[in-house]
């Protein structure tokens with residue numbers, strides 16, 4: 242696992258370079274609370290690439306299940322309704338907003354009730370197949386992409402040129418989650434409760450049959466526990482640029 246040395250941290254502020262012009266898929270996988278979404282979005286902006294948040298797709302499926310009052314055990318109806326909703330992103334927005342039935346769903350998907358059930362929804366095999374197909378299609382339409390999730394480097398884009406796996410100590414992840422909730426103006430649940438939820442979600446995400454959370458062999462593992470978001474982004478950016486320079490040498 243990579244942890245940044247002081248030297249690496251001090252060189253992280255290399256001036257932002259040119260946008261990357263060539264096709265390039267960068268995958269970021271890892272558990273909840275590693276800062277993946279924020280890091281992926283900022284990294285994409287620095288590199289001039291598009292940004293895909295695949296968690297938003299599973300979250301939208303969970304929100305639809307709740308809002309349409311579908312029983313969690315009724316996976317056929319969940320799948321049919323999600324297909325009918327025609328989930329897709331509005332790429333004119335930054336970050337791209339997710340739409341269901343052509344309406345924005347990006348606010349709803351962050352609600353606590355959605356977060357509570359989303360890992361159960363993400364374990365539905367046929368729903369995952371549907372999402373994987375959609376994500377590969379997005380990859381064809383946006384071949385210059387930073388994509389984040391749990392299975393992006395392992396299942397969806399196994400041939401991606403650059404793969405990262407972000408990890409962090411569970412207690413650090415719980416503290417980050419509490420801070421995120423505070424920033425929305427809400428009082429977070431006690432941290433031991435958040436820690437329990439995170440560990441439960443980790444366990445569900447990594448033990449499910451389809452698309453389990455794993456670190457692909459060819460991914461670089463980065464421990465983000467002691468790092469700020471800017472430090473992680475700077476480190477990943479330097480790694481991607483080095484890879485491209487090596488490819489073009």
Ligand code: DC
Nearest residue numbers: 295296297299359360363390391392
């Ligand atoms: O990263 P997130 O918290 O927005 O992800 C929401 C849920 O969706 C989480 O339980 C993991 C799951 N997920 C997944 O199974 N596969 C992905 N590619 C992305 C997210």
